[in-house]
Amino acid sequence: MNDPSEHGGAAGGTERGLPGAGLVKGLAVTLKTMTSRSTTQQYPDVAPELPPRSRGVIALSEENCTVCMLCARECPDWCIYIDSHKEEVAVPGAARPRQRNVLDKFDIDFSLCMYCGICIEVCPFDALYWSPEFEYAEYDIKDLLHDKDHLGQWMATVPPPPAHDPNGEPAKEETAAARKAAAARPVPPAVRPEPGADPGPAS
Ligand code: SF4
Ligand code: SF4
Secondary structure, rough: OOOOHOOOOOOOOOOOOOHHHHHHHHHHHHHHHOOOOOOOOOOOOOOOOOOOOOOOEEEOOOHHHHOOOOOHHHOOOOOEEEEEOOOOOOOOOOOOEEEEEEEEEEEEEOOOOOOOOHHHHHOOOEEEEEEEEOOOOOHHHHEEEEEEHHHHHHHHHHHHHHOOOOOOOHHHHHHHHHHHHHHHHHOOOOOOOOOOOOOOOOO
């Protein structure tokens, strides 16, 4: 229901603005907009300044991928297609050869992808990364299916990780390496007192 007082109706009350106040207010908004800086970006003539960690395209580091299938299983759009085969690797000294997965196919269909980043979050082996590149529009929707070679080419555009916070905790790897180095360091031989020498004050 409309409140008659909002329209200055007789039942509502006596509050009526000055004549022309609305016009002045509108002109003030127009003037403010005219004098403020435009936020329109003239793309593609001027490249937009995007944050370095924008979600543009997904890059694949093939050598890190162990074909664990986690990304494909967690993708809500089911737009990651992976295929692999097993290969035997002879290990010197081992009784039996080891088996390893070899990646045959790793495709992402960017016409279905919703850029949620779940695949990158869940990958336990740092095989997937965001690249800020976004200029890969195609005339044919089928060309938005990027295979492993195409996804691998995006790795060159992945920005380096941010610098380590000097006040933050050291990485687990650094702590483990420091502990290992300390354990491997030779222990100096204990200094033995000369026979008959004063053993010093008893503690
Ligand atoms: S960003 Fe999301 S939708 Fe796109 S491939 Fe990864 S998990 Fe699937
Ligand atoms: S989660 Fe990572 S390691 Fe596993 S299949 Fe996907 S990209 Fe490869």
